[in-house]
Amino acid sequence: MKKLIIIFFVLIILCGCSKDNDIYEKNIYVMDTVINIKVYSEKDASDILEKIEELYNEYNILTDRYNSYDDTKNIYYINNILNVGEEVKLDYKLYDLINFSLEFSKKYDKVNIAMGNLIDVWKKYRDSASGIPSYEELNGISSISESDIILNDGNIIKLSDVKLDLGCIAKGYVTQLAGELLESNGFDKYIISAGGNIKVGKKYSSNPYKIGIQDPVDKNNIYKIVNVSNRSVVTSGGYERFYTWEGVDYSHIIDPDTLYPSNYMKSVTVIMEDSAYADFFSTYLFMIPISDGINFVNSNSNIEAIWYGLDGKIYTSSGFSNYE
Amino acid sequence: MDTKKLTRMSMLLSISIVLGIIESFLPLFDGSIPGLKIGLANIVIIFTLYTYGLKEAILISIIRVFVIGLLRTGLFNYPFFFSLSGAFVSVVVMYLLKKIKIFSIVGISVCGALSHNLAQIFTSYFLLKVNSVFIYLPYLLIFSIPTGIIVGIVSKSLLKYYDFN
Amino acid sequence: MVKYIHQVGLVIMNKNDIKLIVVIFVIVTLSIIFINIFKKTGSFAKVYYEDDLILKIDLSKDGNYKVNGYNGEVLIEVKDNKIRVDRENSPRHLCSKQGFIDSTTQTIVCLPNKIIIKIEGKDQELDGVVK
Known part of the structure; x- marks a missing residue:
C-alpha cells in the first residue's frame, strides 16, 4: 500500500509540470503590407524574429522597383540605371530569386517577371481609374521578354530596355525562406501571415491551423475555412487592386500573351508546402481558364486549389477536401 | 492494512469510479458551465472519511481521479489537474471542518462541494491565465448548496446503515 | 413560508449549516448583480x-x-x-x-x-x- 502511494506521488511530481508554449509575435512593415508572424515555442523566439525582420527588409530593398539604395544593385537599379549590354554582379540573394523565377517561367511562361513595361502602362490607367490603354499603346511598349535577361555566374545582363517586376512572387519566395529559417533554428510551430500569403508550420495544439479565405465579392465574409499544417496558402485575385472602366473590371494581374488583365475568375487559392511555388502557381492559375487549372492541379499531387468563379460558383481540385 | 479493509476500500473506490463515470455522461446544463456536476462520487468520499479517516479518503479520491483520467478525461491534461486539485482540497477541507465540529454532515458536504469548485476554478486560472474562468464562480457556488445537501443526506443515511467498525 | 423551510432544514442539518447556506446565497447573489453591472457586450x-x-x-x-x-x-x-x-x-x-x-x-x-x-x-x- 505505502509503495503504491509513493509511486503515485512521484508520478504526479514528475509529470506534473506541463510544458507551455509561449507565443512570440512580430509585425513587419514591408513590401507594401504588414507581415504578422506568430511563433509557438518554449524557448525565446525574439532573436529569430529579429533575423526574419532583417530578411524581409533585405529582400524588400532588393526587389524594390521604385527606390534606389546606395551601394545596392536592386530591381530599380537594373531597370533604370543599368545600361543595356552592361554586365554587373548581383547580390546572390537577388540573383537566386531572379534565377528561380526564370526557371519557373520556362515551364509556365504566363508567370513572367519581365513585364515591368506592360505593368507600368496599366498602372498608369489604374491609378487614374479611367480609360484603358489603346491597342497601339500596348503594342508599342518596350520588351517584356524574359529571354532579354541573361544570368551568368552571379552576374546579370539585359539585352533590351526590359523591366523586371517581381511583385507577384517576391513575398512568397521570402516567406518560404523565413519559414525555412525558423525551422532550421528549431522553431517548427509558426504562422506567417503576409496578406494573401500564409505559411504555417507544425500545429501548435491538437488542431491544425484554421485559415479563412476571404470572399472576393463580400470582403467581410470568409467563404471557405481550411485546416492546414506545414503548408502555404496563397490567394491570387483581381479584387484587391483593380479598377472599373465602363462597367468592366480590370485587375492588376496582366496576361503577357493578351497584354490585358486576366479575368477568368474572381480568385484562386493554392495550398502546397512551398510558399514560393504556391505564390507562382496561384499567379499562374489566375491567368488560365478554371477548367485548365483544375486539370493541371489534379495531375499534380503536391498542389490543391480552390477557385471562385466569375459566376460565383466554387470549384475545387480533387484532393482539396483533405483540407476542409 | 488488513484484508477486510483492503477489500472494502477497493469496493468503495470502484463505486466512486463508477459514479464518477456515470456523472461524466450526464453533463448539467449542456456543459455550458464546465465542472458543474452533482458530485455523487463525493458520497463515497464522505463515507470513507467518516468510516476510516483522512488518509483513506485522500487515497480513494486521488486514485479515483487517476482512473477516471485514464478512462474519460485524459491524464495530465488540464481537466485532469483541475479534478485532482478539486478532489484533494475538498477532502482536506471536509476533514478539518469535521474536526472542528461546527457543521453537521450536510454542512460539511456543502463545504466539500464549495471547496472542490473553488479549487478547480483557481487551478484553471493559474494554468490557463485567463480572467474569464471566474465568470462561472457564482453559478458553481450556488449549485454546491443543493448538490452538497443531497450528497450529505445520502451519506448520512448510508453511515447509519453501514457501520464497518 | 420561511419558517417552514427553517424547520425542515433543522431536521436535515443544524443551525450552523443553515447560517452557512444563507451566507453563500447572499454572496453569490451580490456577485451576480455586480458582474452584470460591469458586463460590456460587444467586442x-x-x-x-x-x-x-x-x-x-x-x-x-x-x-x-x-x-x-x-x-x-x-x-x-x-x-x-x-x-x-x-x-x-x-x-x-x-x-x-x-x-x-x-x-x-x-x-x-x-x-x-x-x-x-x-x-x-x-x-x-x-x-x-x-x-
Whole structure:
C-alpha cells in the first residue's frame, strides 16, 4: 500500500509540470503590407524574429522597383540605371530569386517577371481609374521578354530596355525562406501571415491551423475555412487592386500573351508546402481558364486549389477536401 | 492494512469510479458551465472519511481521479489537474471542518462541494491565465448548496446503515 | 413560508449549516448583480503602433480617439459598433479610405503611420485569413 502511494506521488511530481508554449509575435512593415508572424515555442523566439525582420527588409530593398539604395544593385537599379549590354554582379540573394523565377517561367511562361513595361502602362490607367490603354499603346511598349535577361555566374545582363517586376512572387519566395529559417533554428510551430500569403508550420495544439479565405465579392465574409499544417496558402485575385472602366473590371494581374488583365475568375487559392511555388502557381492559375487549372492541379499531387468563379460558383481540385 | 479493509476500500473506490463515470455522461446544463456536476462520487468520499479517516479518503479520491483520467478525461491534461486539485482540497477541507465540529454532515458536504469548485476554478486560472474562468464562480457556488445537501443526506443515511467498525 | 423551510432544514442539518447556506446565497447573489453591472457586450478593437498595443477600445460606446502615428496624429472614430480612421497624415490617405470595419476578419492598416487596428471578438477561432 505505502509503495503504491509513493509511486503515485512521484508520478504526479514528475509529470506534473506541463510544458507551455509561449507565443512570440512580430509585425513587419514591408513590401507594401504588414507581415504578422506568430511563433509557438518554449524557448525565446525574439532573436529569430529579429533575423526574419532583417530578411524581409533585405529582400524588400532588393526587389524594390521604385527606390534606389546606395551601394545596392536592386530591381530599380537594373531597370533604370543599368545600361543595356552592361554586365554587373548581383547580390546572390537577388540573383537566386531572379534565377528561380526564370526557371519557373520556362515551364509556365504566363508567370513572367519581365513585364515591368506592360505593368507600368496599366498602372498608369489604374491609378487614374479611367480609360484603358489603346491597342497601339500596348503594342508599342518596350520588351517584356524574359529571354532579354541573361544570368551568368552571379552576374546579370539585359539585352533590351526590359523591366523586371517581381511583385507577384517576391513575398512568397521570402516567406518560404523565413519559414525555412525558423525551422532550421528549431522553431517548427509558426504562422506567417503576409496578406494573401500564409505559411504555417507544425500545429501548435491538437488542431491544425484554421485559415479563412476571404470572399472576393463580400470582403467581410470568409467563404471557405481550411485546416492546414506545414503548408502555404496563397490567394491570387483581381479584387484587391483593380479598377472599373465602363462597367468592366480590370485587375492588376496582366496576361503577357493578351497584354490585358486576366479575368477568368474572381480568385484562386493554392495550398502546397512551398510558399514560393504556391505564390507562382496561384499567379499562374489566375491567368488560365478554371477548367485548365483544375486539370493541371489534379495531375499534380503536391498542389490543391480552390477557385471562385466569375459566376460565383466554387470549384475545387480533387484532393482539396483533405483540407476542409 | 488488513484484508477486510483492503477489500472494502477497493469496493468503495470502484463505486466512486463508477459514479464518477456515470456523472461524466450526464453533463448539467449542456456543459455550458464546465465542472458543474452533482458530485455523487463525493458520497463515497464522505463515507470513507467518516468510516476510516483522512488518509483513506485522500487515497480513494486521488486514485479515483487517476482512473477516471485514464478512462474519460485524459491524464495530465488540464481537466485532469483541475479534478485532482478539486478532489484533494475538498477532502482536506471536509476533514478539518469535521474536526472542528461546527457543521453537521450536510454542512460539511456543502463545504466539500464549495471547496472542490473553488479549487478547480483557481487551478484553471493559474494554468490557463485567463480572467474569464471566474465568470462561472457564482453559478458553481450556488449549485454546491443543493448538490452538497443531497450528497450529505445520502451519506448520512448510508453511515447509519453501514457501520464497518 | 420561511419558517417552514427553517424547520425542515433543522431536521436535515443544524443551525450552523443553515447560517452557512444563507451566507453563500447572499454572496453569490451580490456577485451576480455586480458582474452584470460591469458586463460590456460587444467586442473590442485593439490599436497597435508597430508591435506595441497602445490602445484598447470598447466598440459598444461611440467615441473619438487620438493616437500618435509615425507621421503625426491619427484620429479614430467609433460608431455603431464599428471603427475607422477618420484622419491621418499620409500621402494617399489609404488608411481613412478603408472606412469602417466591424468584424474580426478585417484589419485597418496604416503603413506610413505604422498603425494597425484589429477587432477582437468571440470568433477568435481563425488563425489567419488570406485576402
